[in-house]
Amino acid sequence: MVSTIKHYVSVASCWARLAVQRQLEYPLFLFSWLLMIPIQYFSGIWMLKIIVDRFQALNGWDFPQLTFLYGLGLISHGIFVVFFINTWSIDHMVINGGFDRLLLRPMNVFFQLVASYVNFIGLIDCIPGVIIFLYGADIAGFDWTLANIGKLILVLIGGILIRAALFTSLGTIAFWTKRNGSMVGFALTMLERATMYPLSMYPYFLQALFTFIIPIGFISFYPAAEFLNADSGGLDLPLSFALWTPLVGVICFLIAGGIFKFGMRNYESAGS
Amino acid sequence: METVIEVKDLVKEYIIVKKESGLRGSIKSLLFPKKTKFNGVNGISFSIAPGEIVGYIGPNGAGKSTTIKMLTGILHPTSGSIKVCGISPQADRKAVVRKLGVVFGQRTQLYWDLRLGESFELLCRIYQIDQQAYDDNLAILTDVLKLQEFINTPVRQLSLGQRMRGDIAAAMLHSPSVLFLDEPTIGLDADAKHAIRNFIKEINRTRGVTVILTTHDLDDVEQLCSRIIVVNNGKLVEDGPIGSIIHKLTPHRLLVVELHEPADDLTTPHATVIKQEGLKIWYQFEKESISASELIAALSQKLPIQDISVKEPNVEDAIREVYKTTATR
Ligand SMILES: Nc1ncnc2c1ncn2[C@@H]1O[C@H](COP(=O)(O)OP(=O)(O)OP(=O)(O)O)[C@@H](O)[C@H]1O
């Protein structure tokens, strides 16, 4: 067990190193890095301004709380994109036979899929989220205690696992349909609507859907409601969402892993 | 008999969704997909002993790549059983692929945007190769496959022949006991083919690696394989030593005779004239019923012969014979 973990960590770190190297070699790297950071910074400020102009108190959520929620949703999306961007191309790999290579290596296929590309450049895209979140936390009076920071990290990890599970399950459908009908765009819209705005403003059945069936309410909405004592639309669970979100995340992730493994049995590679 | 590969009644069924053209067609096939079943591999059995070099040949679409993908754990067979090194690749893929090296000539297994050397480094970690063994192995492979000129080039920039050598080296890094090569010489020039054939012979001789090779280049087969398995339409057609297959499938030989002046009667009871061009005549005869020298003696009695040569059938003739007799579906 320990040696297996060591093995996987050693391969993952080798991949990460190679990914950084590769991204550094990109000819416009420095340029884009230097250009993108201020652009991202200003777009963050600009988005914030739009939020300030547009957000009215909504279903019992006041402006500072809305900003906090919006920022949390953005950050969790940004980090997800850094580590799990390859889950977006599962259907594509199913169709063009891209799993052949992974199947020939003596390691878990899903691990290889995800670990083989860490999208470090995506970190820049997190800047607006961080700005908006910090501003929101400030005006909403978020307490930066050690306990709260710990909770925040747990919530982010759980939320990222829930996202990964969602995209993995969607990509896995291609094992049966053998079609490249990418659901990524659709899922992204759905996630944005449900993680960056209060879930409590949607009809009851959507709230139930996003809580119990596709539990994306756990990514940011419920934790934010708890952090700020805002209206959670009636869902009360014992203990903290800082525990529930990671738990839901791990469960979803394991289920998605199971579906993926089952789908692999249907993998047909590609002719040639 | 000891075996490394044991295949029984292997079947792979593909489900093909027919797509219709036009908007109406694509809506229709979205709602009511027309599915047809089709067996890419249709009941194949064979076994391979350690240290053999086996040519797995057949025309396009015969099911060669499909078989190799099942043997290497990429595809799940619809029915039938596979044992590679005593283990089923479907039951324990990771344990099996550790012992295999696989090269698909059509498609690289290397990481497209890494340098060749970086790919190797990664494979070293993936297969947990001991550093000393890795260094030694890499040194040998670099030397034999002449990798030094492009080991620092990203894989996507390599030429076909360079990439193929890189792929073969990558497949051999972890010292596999079985090597699968699906068209390893496709698109290569004579030099590169020569190098790769030598390499295959070498690892077979020195390390006792079992090699399963598919190819359309029958020179590969002639030079490397002691045994061939011929498949067509997903079924096994022939399996045996190359010589006996040639003998069995092409029992005749050719005698080419050149005359110094025209003759009236060319016929002989021992052979048939199959072709005539001016003073050159091609006789076909059964090697079972008459020897070449007897035929020559008989012919020189009646014909003004200037020159004579005997043509042995080769693998190519034999294979063409097989493809002809097992008609396409
Ligand atoms: N992913 C797939 N889906 C559907 N049919 C397939 C698939 N892969 C292969 N086939 C079909 O299965 C049959 C066998 O294909 P395979 O690739 O094994 O042939 P092959 O012997 O390797 O041929 P070639 O010499 O052209 O490489 C072909 O008729 C092919 O159309």
Ligand SMILES: [Mg+2]
């Ligand atoms: Mg093929």
